[in-house]
Amino acid sequence: MSDILQFLQQRNSSPKLTAPGPCAAELEHIFRAALRAPDHGWLRPSRFVTIGQERRVAFGELLERCLLLRNPDADEAALAKARNAPLRAPLLVVAVVKVALHPKVPPIEQRFSGACAAQALLLAAEASGFAGIWRTGAAAYDRAVMSGLGLAEDEEIIAFLYIGSRNGSAKMIPPLDMTHFVSTW
Numbered sequence: 458m459s460d461i462l463q464f465l466q467q468r469n470s471s472p473k474l475t476a477p478g479p480c481a482a483e484l485e486h487i488f489r490a491a492l493r494a495p496d497h498g499w500l501r502p503s504r505f506v507t508i509g510q511e512r513r514v515a516f517g518e519l520l521e522r523c524l525l526l527r528n529p530d531a532d533e534a535a536l537a538k539a540r541n542a543p544l545r546a547p548l549l550v551v552a553v554v555k556v557a558l559h560p561k562v563p564p565i566e567q568r569f570s571g572a573c574a575a576q577a578l579l580l581a582a583e584a585s586g587f588a589g590i591w592r593t594g595a596a597a598y599d600r601a602v603m604s605g606l607g608l609a610e611d612e613e614i615i616a617f618l619y620i621g622s623r624n625g626s627a628k629m630i631p632p633l634d635m636t637h638f639v640s641t642w
């Protein structure tokens with residue numbers, strides 16, 4: 458098996474991330490890989506917003522404020538969880554999709570393209586010696602979070618990609634029986 462195939466088969470999310478994250482030059486390569494996602498109609502629906510170490514606290518405050526707007530009864534534990542969420546990695550990349558009205562490319566295909574870009578970004582980060590995890594949750598679908606991040610009305614969050622260095626060993630990848638997933642028609 459080729460090294461690339463082996464790498465693809467072993468991609469592994471990492472919930473525990475620590476510094477360092479990728480530097481600017483490494484990030485540029487990662488974004489270039491992400492932007493090779495399939496894209497029906499070449500609409501270029503994906504873009505990325507980075508939140509580095511120095512902006513994580515401000516983003517946590519935004520998440521906390523938005524949680525309170527969604528749920529004024531949120532308790533201190535929930536507020537602290539929201540506030541501290543961005544501190545789980547040295548870099549957050551918010552994967553954003555611009556959903557356009559198009560006669561041949563329905564919105565779902567534009568979101569699929571964004572999801573492919575998010576996965577490509579995770580793969581590229583891992584190929585660059587880093588690790589990551591795709592997270593969403595209610596905040597990802599909250600218009601107040603989106604506008605706090607500067608998104609336009611026709612833009613949506615696809616993923617919060619937490620990126621950094623793997624903290625601890627990689628988790629086990631359970632073996633899969635291909636016959637459960639693949640059939641011949």
Ligand SMILES: Cc1cc2nc3c(=O)[nH]c(=O)nc-3n(C[C@H](O)[C@H](O)[C@H](O)COP(=O)(O)O)c2cc1C
Nearest residue numbers: 468469470471472589590591592593594615616628
């Ligand atoms: C659209 C999407 C949203 C996700 N949201 C979360 C999330 O909010 N929190 C979380 O712990 N995992 C989330 N996951 C799952 C993780 O990214 C990851 O896939 C999971 O922990 C399994 O690890 P693995 O990718 O190494 O198999 C999400 C995955 C996808 C595709």
